[in-house]
Amino acid sequence: MTNEQQQKPDAPTNRSDLDGNMNGNGDGNGDGDMPLDGEDETVVANEETAALIERLTQERDEAVAGYKRSLADFVNFQRRSNENELRARDGGVIFVARALMPVLDSMDLSLAQNTANLTVEQMLQAIAMLRTELNRALEKSGIVRVEPKRGDEFDPHLHEAVMQQPVEGVEAGRIASTFQVGYMLGDSRLRAAKVSVAG
Secondary structure (H helix, E strand, C coil): CCHHHHHCCCCCCCHHHHHHHHHCCCCCCCCCCCCCCHHHHHHHHHHHHHHHHHHHHHHHHHHHHHHHHHHHHHHHHHHHHHHHHHHHHHHHHHHHHHHHHHHHHHHHHHHCCCHHHCCHHHHHHHHHHHHHHHHHHHHHCCEEEECCCCCCECCCCCEEEEEEECCCCCCCCEEEEEEECEEEECCEEEECEEEEEEC
């Protein structure tokens, strides 16, 4: 055997040896990582897009659900507010009605009397008593009469000037007389007192 024959490497003897060398699974230098072709890159991009769409869809669904919950809470809040307002209004009406019931009872008793035996003075006394009871009932409900006196300072929040004329003994700009009393409920003016003002 010559020296050239001894130094010549052995050729692969079968197909598997060739495939192993080509795929890097044999004794060659290949590491098994082949670059992705165009089709593989498309698959990866589609998977990433699908994952992004799924995440965005989930975030959208959560946002819609949160909006619906907030809307339902607001609707319930409005309903409770309306119910509380109605109950408060009804409570105020009930309170005033109960305060007025004794006045109505007194009126019924007065009307049940034999008017033929009543004098004008007695009738006037009965009317005055009813007026006192009615004012008392209004006061229990927080309603106060506004009845300015001659010479009082004019207050546009409480009084309404229906006329102005010179009045002896009354300083200009002050109340000369009262034509109609007013009413207040706390700081709310139910009706201004109608007055004349000295000019």
